[in-house]
Amino acid sequence: MLFLLFDLDGDRYALDAAGIVEVLALAPTKSIPGAPAWVAGMFERQGAAVPVIDVSQLALGRPAQQLRSTRLVLVHYNAGDGVEASTREDSGEPVNLLGLIVERATQTRRIAREQFAESGIATPHARWLGPVANDGVGLVQWVEVQQMLTNEVKALLFPQAEAVQPAAGS
Template identity: 50%
Template sequence: MNELAAKRGAGTATKDALFLVFRIGTERYALQAVEVVEVLPRLQLKPIPQAPSWVAGVFAHRGAVVPVLDLSALTFGEPAQERTSTRLVLVHYRPQAAEPARLLGLILEQATDTLRCNPQDFKAYGLDNRNAPYLGPVYEDAQGLLQWVRVEDLLDAEVRALLFPSPPLDPALLGESP
């Protein structure tokens, strides 16, 4: 095998993936970049009455109304800090493989870095955190531990039904009386 072929083979042997790194307080977290649609500055949102406090609201994006979660409020009960590095990150949300992906917005603090690594380098951290099933395995590097946030596990069935009713509500029926 020649040198060029050996380099090509070595490059495909590792299945590195790109992750968007962000913080919640002082802790580091990551989303797999293939789940990210777009990174936007923090925008004004329309609140949703009677929604959980970590549902920050909705906004219109290219003709679609997109619900937005504050990941800091969901995880630790404190809303994300208003920083210049706080972003509204649009992700593909698909709780079931057979369902079409929906847009979901996430408010993330310090969402300005990326990491390329092999997803198999993330390791289980030994806790069964049933209250936060979206918090996945951890990755250790020179800065400490980084935890993988799994988008498909962010919403339980009740909140999913609130934000993504199935079938979608028909606006024409909202004006009708029984």
């Protein structure tokens, strides 16, 4: 599998390249009042608003550094809404775009799925931290994008998902 590697204060993390739509230079975002601090805001892509998460703020409690290697990575995100123009060709599932601001995103690496193993550490407040692998350079942890947003944040960033959910008791 191919991964885009990025860095959080010296620790390395990996995004599955199969879920990446585009890697962009850091772009300005419009804030979203009432959103958690780690929601950097939204930006416009091809006429559509795309919510953006600051992964450094989410993981470390500080905003991403404005480095040359800081990138805005657009990923497929299945909000479970059933309402989206694009679908993943491999699964037919509806997807939304989600932007991730990541630091030091300068390398890709092939790592076999079998090399990853559970860390053995429970991270209930960071469900998005997946298994770890040693790629010969050191440990790298797989970031599970689909686990990044709580239901409350999903409802804020992808309100169309709430609109199509059946009402309780119906």
